[in-house]
Amino acid sequence: METEMLKFLCANQGAADAEDLICNLFPGKSTNEVVSNPSKFALCSSNGKQRVVARTSLKLCRKKDCPEPCGGLHLCKNFLYSGCCQFLLRRGCSFPHSLDSVYNQTLLREHELEALSREELCMLLLQSDHSMLPSVSPTISTTYSDY
Ligand SMILES: [Zn+2]
Numbered sequence: 001m002e003t004e005m006l007k008f009l010c011a012n013q014g015a016a017d018a019e020d021l022i023c024n025l026f027p028g029k030s031t032n033e034v035v036s037n038p039s040k041f042a043l044c045s046s047n048g049k050q051r052v053v054a055r056t057s058l059k060l061c062r063k064k065d066c067p068e069p070c071g072g073l074h075l076c077k078n079f080l081y082s083g084c085c086q087f088l089l090r091r092g093c094s095f096p097h098s099l100d101s102v103y104n105q106t107l108l109r110e111h112e113l114e115a116l117s118r119e120e121l122c123m124l125l126l127q128s129d130h131s132m133l134p135s136v137s138p139t140i141s142t143t144y145s146d147y
């Protein structure tokens with residue numbers, strides 16, 4: 001059910017009116033029944049309407065030659081955004097270019113995102129990295145001042 005919601009939200013640029021989401025996927029249910037996992041979905045209101053926003057605590061790791069496991073996805077940013085990397089052909093790129101590596105697949109499964117396509121994942125990661133959303137986990141809020 002959460003994967004369906006994620007896919008629906010990703011298809012709508014990462015957010016949708018709660019009404020639309022429920023009409024399309026879970027007719028007859030209440031918003032609170034559907035949006036029950038705060039680590040994956042946030043509710044906010046805009047113009048008097050409730051919006052459901054997809055998010056994840058998974059982040060893209062930005063370190064070069066980072067030792068695993070650091071908890072971040074090891075993937076080239078260009079590859080995530082566009083599915084290809086122009087540096088790979090020219091000067092070489094030190095970031096991995098596969099979502100299918102054992103390490104990345106393990107992470108995606110941990111965050112229950114393994115069913116998402118690269119495009120959907122990109123959307124979700126970009127949106128979740130944005131500091132305008134509330135911090136996903138209050139226990140790591142000490143790192144919040146980094147933003
Ligand atoms: Zn890393």
Ligand SMILES: [Zn+2]
Nearest residue numbers: 076085088093
């Ligand atoms: Zn690359």
